[in-house]
Amino acid sequence: MLRTVNRIVLGLLGLVLLLGGGPVLAVGLGAKPPSWWVYDGRKDVLLSVADRQRWRDEGWWWPVVIAALAVLVLLALWWLVAQFRRRRVTEVLVDTGDGEGARLRGRALESVLVGGAEAVDGVERAGVVLTGRRSAPRARAKLTLSPHAVPGEALYRFGADALAQAKNSAGLASLPAEVRLRAAKHGAERVS
Structure with missing residues (x-):
């Protein structure tokens, strides 16, 4: 709008x-x-x-x-x-199959996505915000990668593991995501 x-x-x-x-x-x-x-x-x-x-x-x-x-x-x-103003999704509608449905707190789904993202090898920190509508949320993720991380692999694992698990557990048809990758700051390594 x-x-x-x-x-x-x-x-x-x-x-x-x-x-x-x-x-x-x-x-x-x-x-x-x-x-x-x-x-x-x-x-x-x-x-x-x-x-x-x-x-x-x-x-x-x-x-x-x-x-x-x-x-x-x-x-x-x-x-x-x-x-x-960024519109955050406060709740996600979950289809339970009984016609009633349930409501899942948006912050809970965000924390699950953050936990799943930080479990991916090479991701040091993650931040996720849900935007869109409560019946069709969209995820915006910022992943801070460690120095040894492979960006393509970390992005694939985030999509295949964390994002897919959150989508399936919430019963969503799709959960589109915009992911921004950033390298973690680190000191120079000494070679002697």
Whole structure:
């Protein structure tokens, strides 16, 4: 949903800037404006002094301006917070076969995946976060590999062992995963 909101907001913002700024830029660069355009040439202003001060003495003007700006600021803050918020799956729906189903805590499944990942030879530390929907979770894993690890083998073992076991035990049709590998920092070895 956030991607859709981002695309709509950016599309509308781009459209407003294009429709508002494009003709102004064209006239400013010397293009001949159409007869219905709000100003005539390069030396003309968009809003005259009379237009800018028309509503100043009305009692409702400033509260409406302040309220509109406050709403815009709140929407911008909501959008900014939504960019950095990661949605974690709090529970996973497990099909028990009896029609009722069960709920598995997301943190429990994450800890099982972490334990399975750290049991793989060559993985020093692991971190797993479940995202997506509770009926179709997705795993995002960060594996820190030891210096002697073979990345391809560690990735294969994680997928074949830990990920497959978690998928089967939760009764999920699939458990897609995004895995990021990182090498552990280690000191230089001395050869004597």
